[in-house]
Amino acid sequence: MIRSRALLAAAVLALAAGLSACGNSSDNAEDNTTQQMTAPKPTASASLTADRRETIFLDATAAHLCSVQSQVYTDxxxxxxxxxxxxxxxxxxxxxxxxFQQRVISDAAFADRLTQRIQATCGTAK
Structure with a gap:
């Protein structure tokens, strides 16, 4: 679980440098199967509200980071x-x-919302 804003910012910066899809862990990249994480589609495909766009970003980012954190990496x-x-x-x-990625770094309230979404998505450590 990402516990601090500094780690969250580092994860988002790494995400910003990103590739095209989430990957499973493996020491051998050829054995990896590619996972693609998508946020839920909005009910109306017309123009999205600002709140809906934020929700899509927060949900997809949280799901991605939870997926990465749930893997064991030897490499x-x-x-x-x-x-x-x-x-x-x-x-x-x-x-x-x-x-949105810039907002995670520069807007503390937005970063806190992402942290809360990650905690809700990944669950909290006991």
Whole structure:
């Protein structure tokens, strides 16, 4: 579980450098099967509200980070690659995703919302 804003920011920065999809852990990249995480589709495919776009970003990012954190990595580069991979942000443009990633770094309230979403998605450690 990501417990501090500094770790959250590092994870998002790695995510920003990302690849195209989430990956399973494995020391051998050829044995990896690719997972793609998508946020739920909105009920209306017309223009999305700002709140809905934020929800899509927060949900997809939280699901991705929970997936990465749930894996055991024996190879540090495999773990780094998993964090750097980018989930699919259904119905968001690349520019919108970049804007949200910058907000995680620069907007403490938004970063806190992501942290809360990660905790709710991953569960809390006991």
């Amino acid at each position: 540090p580069s495999a773990m780094a690659s998993a964090y750097a991979s980018r989930p699919i942000y259904t119905d968001l443009s690349t520019d919108q995703v970049e804007t």
